[in-house]
Amino acid sequence: MRIDVVTLFPDFVRECAAVGVVGRAQQRKLLQVETWNPRDYTTDRHRTVDSSSYGGGPGMVMLIEPLRKTLEVVRNAAPEPAHVIYLSPQGARLTQGRVEALAKLPRIALLCGRYEGVDERLLAHEVDEELSIGDYVLSGGELAAAVIIDAVGRLQDGALNDAQSAEQDSFSDGLLDCPHYAKPVHDALGSVPEVLLSGDHAAIARWRHKQSLGRTWLRRPELLAQRALDAESRALLDEFRREYVTARN
Numbered sequence: 001m002r003i004d005v006v007t008l009f010p011d012f013v014r015e016c017a018a019v020g021v022v023g024r025a026q027q028r029k030l031l032q033v034e035t036w037n038p039r040d041y042t043t044d045r046h047r048t049v050d051s052s053s054y055g056g057g058p059g060m061v062m063l064i065e066p067l068r069k070t071l072e073v074v075r076n077a078a079p080e081p082a083h084v085i086y087l088s089p090q091g092a093r094l095t096q097g098r099v100e101a102l103a104k105l106p107r108i109a110l111l112c113g114r115y116e117g118v119d120e121r122l123l124a125h126e127v128d129e130e131l132s133i134g135d136y137v138l139s140g141g142e143l144a145a146a147v148i149i150d151a152v153g154r155l156q157d158g159a160l161n162d163a164q165s166a167e168q169d170s171f172s173d174g175l176l177d178c179p180h181y182a183k184p185v186h187d188a189l190g191s192v193p194e195v196l197l198s199g200d201h202a203a204i205a206r207w208r209h210k211q212s213l214g215r216t217w218l219r220r221p222e223l224l225a226q227r228a229l230d231a232e233s234r235a236l237l238d239e240f241r242r243e244y245v246t247a248r249n
């Protein structure tokens with residue numbers, strides 16, 4: 001997969017994408033990340049990429065022409081069509097489901113805004129989708145781009161040393177992940193649940209599913225409201241609730 005990033009801070013994006021799982025994915029040729037600076041496609045000696053907003057008000061707006069030229073170069077840089085995404089707090093909320101869909105595309109291009117944003121006319125004609133990583137405002141789209149690169153890059157086949165890691169992640173099946181434990185078995189902070197030491201894979205799977213259901217009920221109940229639970233899952237959730245109430249009394 002190839003990800004092109006249009007940004008005024010290409011070094012930041014490259015450094016973020018060079019470490020961890022995503023860095024490994026690039027080394028294994030599973031992922032290609034390229035950056036493009038709109039300042040390289042300006043025509044004035046000041047390399048201007050922004051201007052004041054019509055109608056007045058504080059802040060500057062990124063100009064059409066440098067971004068349009070940059071996106072034209074990006075689209076022609078590889079044979080695969082680029083799905084262009086503008087990173088904006090006004091976009092649709094990024095979800096694991098959307099990440100999984102993007103990970104299946106051969107190529108995406110991420111447009112990072114700055115200042116007050118991007119001229120609306122460019123967004124209307126050059127952008128395929130707007131995405132937000134949360135209901136808050138950042139100084140620019142670079143951090144959001146890094147989030148998408150990591151989320152999408154780790155899902156490329158072979159990026160994770162154990163492919164099942166992605167399958168067990170939070171949101172992969174619409175639920176939060178279950179608790180995890182490592183050495184030592186006993187510690188002053190507590191002990192590892194006995195079922196995880198039993199070697200009974202069916203019992204472990206049942207416990208993990210119950211914990212996922214319960215943790216989602218406690219922390220993100222709206223996710224459960226969107227999910228149709230089968231009889232077994234409803235029974236496990238009821239069991240978790242009873243245990244939770246008992247433990248608190």
